[in-house]
Amino acid sequence: MLDMKYLRNHFADVKAKLQHRGEDLSELEHFGELDEKRRKLIAESESLKAKRNDVSKQIPKLKKEGKDADAVIQEMREVGDKIASLDDELKAIESQLEQLMLSIPNIPHESVPVGEDEDDNEQVRKWGEHPEFSFKAQPHWDIATDLDILDFERAAKVTGSRFVFYKGLGARLERALMNFMMDLHADEHGYEEMLPPYIVNRMSLTGTGQLPKFSEDVFKLEDWDYFLIPTAEVPVTNYYGDEILQSADLPKKYVAFSGCFRSEAGSAGRDTRGLIRQHQFNKVELVHFTKPEDSYDTLEELTEHAEEVLRRLKLPYRVMNMCTADLGFTAAKKYDIEVWMPAQNTYREISSCSNFEDFQARRAGIRFRREADKKPEFVHTLNGSGLAIGRTVAAILENYQQKDGTVIVPEVLRPYMGGKDVLR
């Protein structure tokens, strides 16, 4: 959520910056009117309340002195009715204004390229050499099905499309990656480890920005106002919701493993085969809480930590600075890390590293105090995948595949694989 005072005072400027996102901003036009109406109603109602408080203090005195208070009480009854009707009106305006504010996306940072679609994303850097094959590179779903380490068919029977069973060394590989990534970030990058709830309430999803606008993307539990998490970002960021942290507490950095659940509404027909777009997948997520002045340095650090996973796995990748059209609703700046997928002859997103500045913190109420007598300020929140595990499995299968259909296990994973060096 944007700062209402800032929006009021810099309306034209904010609007111009939001327009680069290419989203419909017609809602935004109602802001001025609602904001003004709200403040007018508050002023009216509160001056009546001040009067009521004042007169109500006199009533017991009048009574004590044996004077008649009926006329005053009658007058206050009318004042009370007037207050009630103003407050009703105010409540309606405020809920409209809140809906509006919750639907306005974040302002892109000045270092974000202005663009119209994903073709305008800028490559920041590139790492690693594409593997050369003396044979036609196979897609990971064929490799895995042949090795009998992934079973999409039976998952479709047991649940439905976009689900998978990991089997044998496939399951082992997924678990090895989880442990490798968690160890790397916890032991070497200095993150505190966390295992969050997989189910969250409406307020948490509103805090991180998935709700109210993107309700069709998340799974909701029947008869409960609870949702399956689409990413550990949601529980971990909201961990400090409605709290005021001490200056010395910051920065805070967490690494969380979780299952992730996404409805993939609107993705029908895209990536229907393989591990790329599943309703359920595992992910190791990095979440930072920083002081405002540190968040852009932190974004670089966070992205670096995610890249390190790919470098140790020796998987080629590139880093993209996402343009205004491809930023996502909540981010002020976002780097996507894309891993090379030989069979598709293309790079695919494997991590998204974003700085939300105070956008999520304002929604979730995450603040800190610089000094004991200072006003609290909103923290900046950031997160990034470090990494999506299913997609990493897919990338390993495709980049490490051999002519005979086996797959070499990346060296760093072998200790986690009971010493196995090849999937066969």
Place this chain on the structure above:
RNA sequence: GGAGAAGUACUCAAGUGGCUGAAGAGGUGCCCCUGCUAAGGGCAUAGGCCGCUCUUAGCGGCGCGAGGGUUCAAAUCCCUCCUUCUCCGCCA
């Protein structure tokens, strides 16, 4: 799932309609006393959000788990919900 109890500030806690922005204690900070320590004494310590104004400040509104209601007036009375605890049931 059933029965009961509780939620007031950093902590504990008093408070059944106006004199309560809220007693008291602990904690914390500063000061006094003391050769040092212990003990003692004094002072300070309500955050936060919102609105207005002549914006290094002032004024007003809200706030006692959350939201409604009753009342001229609610921490206090009523309703709904949430959380925690105890017992029973169920369960990995």
